[in-house]
Amino acid sequence: METWDAIRARRNVREFTDQPLSERELARILEAGWRAPSSRNWQPWDYVVVTAREQLRELSEVWRGGGHIAHAAAAVALVVDDYAEARDREIAAYDLGQASLQMMVAAADLGIGSGHSAVADQDLARRVLGLPEAKIVRYIIDFGHPADRPLKPIRKPNRRPLEEVVHRDHW
């Protein structure tokens, strides 16, 4: 897919087929996250990739909006330090947003769907992923082949009108 088509085709996919991702596909998605920009290039992230069904099921319980993880082909947990400083937390969150979207667009480019999940139960996430105490999972991004319909550029996305959002020169 062209980059522009991948950007327009990406949407949150919450129902997946049973088809696994190939190692090549997974490697491409992870490399996209690895290449993401970050503040001062500090790369605050670690990515824990999960493909085992039972582990995915357990991860789907970390937040009530994470049920879709149970049926995904893979999930990538976005792990950072549990920063004491609010500024560090804020910058890390911005950086993780960039890494997330980069992985999601790379997936869309391959026709692979993706979805976000917040994480509420840190103890559960930590146990399932075997994380050290000092780390937290900020978000989980899951991936798989869409069960509803293939990805294709969305002509009319559910967004505020472009002209309302974009301000030229002045507010």
Ligand SMILES: Cc1cc2nc3c(=O)[nH]c(=O)nc-3n(C[C@H](O)[C@H](O)[C@H](O)COP(=O)(O)O)c2cc1C
């Ligand atoms: C920071 C963030 C957290 C999100 N958390 C969840 C979540 O916990 N569960 C979920 O199903 N979707 C989650 N979403 C997906 C949004 O609901 C979705 O991106 C938004 O409705 C726009 O739809 P689209 O991604 O299909 O364009 C999250 C998205 C973002 C950016």
